[in-house]
Amino acid sequence: MQFECRDLTFTYPGAERPVLENLSFSMAAPGFNAVFGPSGVGKTSFARLLAGNGNAGSAHFVYEGISTILYSYNQERLPGWSGTGSHLDKVCPPGKEGLKEELIRIFKVESLLKSRFSQLSMGQQNRMNLIRYLIQDFDMLILDESLANVDEALRETIILTVKELFPDKLFLYISHNLTEVARFCREILILGSLDSLVVRGRDYCQGYGPDKDGLDRTMLEIMNAV
């Protein structure tokens, strides 16, 4: 499994300057990787191009062993006419019921299954949305701020669970949380620097031991690259 991007330049119609210019990098897959950078640097644009929502990018991406790419983002909504549990049941592929139940338990949303989506807090909404993506068939899942508004402890549990349950998938986690990205991601694509750069993260997994110096070094490396 390999993922590569070659000379990607993208300009929004009517804009004077490209939001992405000559972006080239490669990432080993599978793994829990990240895209990091300041606001407005083109992280979401890049993710949308990658997921095929823009027509300019497809020729610049090279995938090996990746056929299904899904893109989930913060503030997505489930339809409001029935409870969230009913929606999860309807979109659960055959044979994934066990995984769905396990994710519901780990993501702590059991008590919310009868509630309508609009009645949930933003963090609860994002967790519910992420579950329905994780139970789909995919090779690469882009998580664009998909854990926004989730408390830090639960976010850590969710990321570690995702890494444990989906070791053969590629994740691209878009986040503004420097510590989180440095701790849990294997490779971090930094956008916003003159030359795009892939930094090696700590890639902590289940039962990790804190390595304060190593983490500080990684965070410093990311900050220098931005």
Added chain:
Amino acid sequence: MLFRRIYQFLIVYIIGLAGLLAIKYGMGLSDYVIPGIELVAETAGRVVSDYFFDVLNTLSVTILGQFISIVLAFTVGILGRKSSWVGSFIKVMAYNIQAYPIVALAPIIFILLGDGFLSRLLIASMICYFPLLLSVLGIMAAPIKDIEHFYIATGRMRWQLEVKIRAFENLSKLTTVIAGSATLAMAGTIVAEFIAADAGIGYSIRIALYQSDLSGILVALFMIGIVISVYQGMLESLGEQMKTKWSAPKGGDLL
């Protein structure tokens, strides 16, 4: 909602009547030109039950005409929601046709179909169809991206689901438009009855007009206003009930 509609109409009606009476007494006009309050009350006592059934007759055509136009508007609106050439063609056609005053076609309809039930029904449907169509087209053609994205990305999107999502997200707008179209359908039916018909409140108004019976016309307007207010109020209440049933759980706690 029902009572609000009724008292809003009563306020407008009383203001209008007071204005007429002010003109009458201000300019010293006779009862023949503008009737006094006693004459209006006396006429009301004489014709109110006949007019009530005339309004119900008109309302039955209105409801049927409105139902037909709602079904048609949703059918065409759903077909025209896509940005394909068919969708664009339907949208352009709808925008252009609605700019034409449909009521001007009424004489042709009467020549072709005669002055019966069908002509009234057709005119009522046509008058409320195009404004309804434009609203439905606008709603159905606007994607709800933050909900639809998942279904499109996972290959689960079907046209029925797309329509359901867009209708649900715009339920308030749709309810308002449908309730508003009742007035248009009623106006269309009454216009049809003015021109040529042998039943309905429009037909009774035409007779009162030929007799220069303004008090009869005022009573007819009152009956029309009350009945259409009740009908619109009922439509709005129905929309509210649907919205409540769809969007809120029956017994869950607010989290």
